[in-house]
Amino acid sequence: MTRVTRVHRHKDRATDALWATSDEIPPRGTSYRGQKEHTMNTALWIVTGLLATVFLVAGANKLFLSHEKLAKAPGGGWVLDFSADFLKGLGAVEVLGAVGLVLPALVDVAPVLVPVAAVGLALIMAGAAVTTLRRHEPLHALLNLVYLALAVFVAWGRFGPESFTG
Template sequence: MNLALWISTGLLAAVFLFAGANKLLIPREKLAKAPGGGWAGDFGAGFIKALGAVEILGAIGLILPAVLDVAPVLVPLAATGLAMIMVGAAVVTFRRREPGHALLNLAYLALAVFVAWGRFGPGSFG
């Protein structure tokens, strides 16, 4: 169980680090033109930058507390926060009638829920 949780956590951290960096570094207009990035046109540049920063912080929160053994309870909290972001992302993509992207968001949601459940319960660090 612990190995599955670490693999899931690593995958989630990599995805959110990459996605967050893209939101922080790529201008809103360019994001909106990218495949699957049409949602960016519905939000302001400030919101997108803030979302990117939160995603990066979430990715860091998935890994560092456990690796450093400092407040490991932050791992399931970070996973819960990222799961809430994915709920919002799924809603936005469903409303935009982009089922492929919505399913991808739901897959990331399921992974985040698995990590949160595992680290709060049977695979907790305590």
Template sequence: MNLALWISAGLLAVVLLVGGATKLIVSKEKLAAHPAGGWTGDASVGFVRVLGAIELLGAVGLVLPAALDIAPVLVPVAAVGTVLLMVGAMITHLRRHESRSAVGNLVYLALAAFVAWGRFGPESFTG
């Protein structure tokens, strides 16, 4: 189970890292032109950038605290934050009738919920 939790956290970290870096680096116009990025046309540049920074912090929080053994309790906290982030993403995509993106967010939400459950519960780093 520990291996499955590490793999899940790693996959989520990669998704958040790529998504966050993209939101920070790519222009809002290019993001809005992407099929899953249409929502950025309705959001301010500042909001998109802040969301990208939050995603980068989530990616770091899912892996580094446990890997470095510095405050590993932050891993399930980051996973809960990712669950909340994915709920917001799903709501946004469903309101825009982008069901494919919402399904992807549901998969990420399930992975994050698994990591949160596993790291708060049976495979906790604290004992």
């Protein structure tokens, strides 16, 4: 059964109390900093999951759909600027990047690969943004820049404040 408890913050905080829902009363002296770190880690996992899903689907589509079918998809005109082999390679890299975002941290083997994968996917999205801007497709470029920003956020968070290695 969940109960509502009153958790007091330290006296140097602007607010004198924080209402929280929990199954147990937090230990005395639980700091606000610990809550912020937990929130940051949760945000990084959510963004990582979103990016992994997007790149897994996009990469699988490039790997398994024909060049012509990809070109007919909404916003797929850029496909005609590249060879079918390039698209297959790009799809493979995107799938590997999606796996690299999640798997190393889940199995706790070489977790430094998570931010490395995020940097690689950010570079792909930078190239995608340039390609769509050159084709005068600003809405697709904006979407690519959003994915770029999310990948940079994951790389920054996992290299820095929420590193798996430190």
